[in-house]
Amino acid sequence: HPALERHDFSAILETINREVRERFGEGEVADYIPKLASVPIDRFGMALVTLDGQVHCAGDAREPFSIQSIAKVHGLTLALDVAGAELFDRVGREPSGVSYNSLVQLEFEQGIPRNPMINAGALVVADIILSHYERPREVLLEFMRARSGNPGVGFDPEVFASEKETGFRNAALANFLRSFGNIHNDIEAVLDFYYSQCSLRMDCVDLARSMLYLADGGFCPVSDTQVTRADRAKRINAVMLTCGTYDAAGDFAFHVGLPAKSGVGGGIVAVVPKVMSLCVWSPGLDTRGNSLLGGHALHRFTEITGLSVF
Ligand code: GLN
Numbered sequence: 001h002p003a004l005e006r007h008d009f010s011a012i013l014e015t016i017n018r019e020v021r022e023r024f025g026e027g028e029v030a031d032y033i034p035k036l037a038s039v040p041i042d043r044f045g046m047a048l049v050t051l052d053g054q055v056h057c058a059g060d061a062r063e064p065f066s067i068q069s070i071a072k073v074h075g076l077t078l079a080l081d082v083a084g085a086e087l088f089d090r091v092g093r094e095p096s097g098v099s100y101n102s103l104v105q106l107e108f109e110q111g112i113p114r115n116p117m118i119n120a121g122a123l124v125v126a127d128i129i130l131s132h133y134e135r136p137r138e139v140l141l142e143f144m145r146a147r148s149g150n151p152g153v154g155f156d157p158e159v160f161a162s163e164k165e166t167g168f169r170n171a172a173l174a175n176f177l178r179s180f181g182n183i184h185n186d187i188e189a190v191l192d193f194y195y196s197q198c199s200l201r202m203d204c205v206d207l208a209r210s211m212l213y214l215a216d217g218g219f220c221p222v223s224d225t226q227v228t229r230a231d232r233a234k235r236i237n238a239v240m241l242t243c244g245t246y247d248a249a250g251d252f253a254f255h256v257g258l259p260a261k262s263g264v265g266g267g268i269v270a271v272v273p274k275v276m277s278l279c280v281w282s283p284g285l286d287t288r289g290n291s292l293l294g295g296h297a298l299h300r301f302t303e304i305t306g307l308s309v310f
Pocket of ligand 1: 067069119263264265
């Protein structure tokens with residue numbers, strides 16, 4: 001790709017890192033569980049991994065954090081592989097326009113969540129995974145380790161325990177979905193898998209690598225395997241672009257113009273098809289639950305490089 005020769009990515013990331021650090025303090029760190037509330041707001045990391053093997057980092061790119069909803073993408077990949085297109089009979093693919101943990105649309109839409117990137121949709125995806133895999137937690141962990149090339153990736157037991165203890169809204173969503181017949185497994189098991197997925201701890205480099213398969217038609221260069229079919233990789237990217245940052249997806253498409261997925265831990269992963277994947281992390285969130293400085297950094301990155309799907 002010509003962009004790979006044209007740009008000095010290390011210098012670009014360093015420029016963004018410098019700019020962003022002057023704005024430390026903006027946004028609010030997620031406070032629904034103590035382990036997230038105690039993360040210092042003055043952190044920023046950015047990593048970029050290209051399909052031809054370059055790795056560029058800036059700031060706190062090697063500091064692990066709670067990946068939270070970013071794992072909804074990996075979960076969707078695992079579920080699509082076993083359920084195929086029928087997955088979309090149980091979960092939609094339209095942006096929700098409401099907050100990621102909202103219950104209201106389910107009432108009007110007969111228990112079919114708008115998309116797999118919001119909590120309701122991810123719970124149905126978790127249910128599908130539970131129906132098809134015997135050891136789902138191990139399968140997910142293995143998937144993350146193989147995609148990132150880091151055998152040290154693991155769950156954070158403290159985050160898992162607090163998610164479970166305070167997850168009344170997710171429990172409500174799961175029960176509500178069940179009332180429409182859209183959860184088939186034991187509710188507790190579905191929630192446990194969902195919380196496990198949220199509690200994965202990774203750093204920017206691992207996370208950027210973990211989504212490289214979405215930049216290359218489902219082929220993961222880290223593990224040298226076809227992870228998912230090209231048509232499925234295309235669909236996952238489409239869902240990320242339209243729904244990956246919840247009710248700010250329009251704003252992200254407008255300012256950044258890349259398929260991206262955020263989490264309330266402050267991470268955002270974005271894909272530049274055929275070129276690279278990148279990850280930013282800064283714990284201060286905007287009102288929609290997306291990293292405020294992370295969003296700014298991605299905006300600046302596409303502005304400087306012109307790398308966007310548009
Ligand atoms: N653990 C969070 C929840 O389920 C994840 C949400 C997120 O990252 N947006 O509410």
